[in-house]
Amino acid sequence: MPPPETPLTPDRVLEATEDVLRRFGPAKATVVDVARALGVSHGSVYRHFRTKAALREAVTERWLDQAHDELAAIARAKGPAAERLREWLATLFAAKRRKAGGDPELFATYLSLADENSGTVARHVETMVGDLTKIVESGLASGEFTTRNPRKTAQALWSATAHFHDPVYAEEWSDPGAELAFADLFDLLLNGLRA
Template sequence: MDKISLDKEVILNATEEVIRRFGPEKANISDVAKSLNVSHAALYRYYNGKNVLWNAVTERWLSNLHAASNEIIKEDKPADIKLFHLLEDFAEAKRRSAVNDPEMFANYLKLAQSSRDVIEKSVEEGTNCIKDIIVQGIAEGIFFEENPDQAAKTVYLATSVFIHPNSFDDSNRKQNIESVVDLLIRGLKNPNRTDK
């Protein structure tokens, strides 16, 4: 591969493939350079070391994983229905990835233990999506909430148990997700609204 065709996207794609091929424990930057037929130095011009490159791969993977969230936010539906869809998507996206893309999910788990920046950014983005819907619900009169920021953090924390791998094989998982989400939404509802 010549230098002109080497860019960040090409490197990220190659890194994902290397992680999938060797797993996050064994994959290294030498494998990425070899798969692209370039030297380490060529990669370091774009990413200053393995940690930076692996963080970038995981950040992009998380962004793609939650792409459906942006579509849910744009739905022309009442806030309570949108919030239900969003929280279900948050819970199911990571489980689907663990089943369909286990190496990248394992890479995410490894990163979660060693580098909090990417994970914290993902949590912040998720919390902001929830807050946007809560604010919409307040404007619609569906939700009554004095502090949308805190409510969004609380909702995110309450549902984050479902993104943990320990919850993936629970035979009551779908029912538990629906029960928790339903309870949270009922807690946000405006008590003065007559069409509850």
């Protein structure tokens, strides 16, 4: 008797979609290609994702969300806010570097998908700024930081560190001086936050 088939789940569809995107690129990848990779009909894929656009948006969201849990845990943790802020930003930078360097073709594909899914990107940024806001608020409560508006300060931190997380700068992340530049910027930002 043949082994039972693995059920088709949204995660399996998304994994197959990533493989198809890696092989064909976003311009040529189709739902039929994804279905073929899974050994199912394209209708089976559409049961999980109603449209090609919904599938591409889900892949983009999955890619952007990969570091959310780890970053959210850092934001919620106890301890000095300055240390958590450094750890949060360093973790984000490291995750972005891994994505860009580990699979450059897929990274380029995701950049293309992110351009067409600006709402997904906006939700991602909102989550990131929310984490930073929690850290700034805790630093304000403990007397480590001084700011009138933690949310605006978090947004400013996000913008000021864009060089280390915005994919536009991905080519520079592997530069030998990138870590030192990150440390210098963080020290500057921290000095501005301290009471």
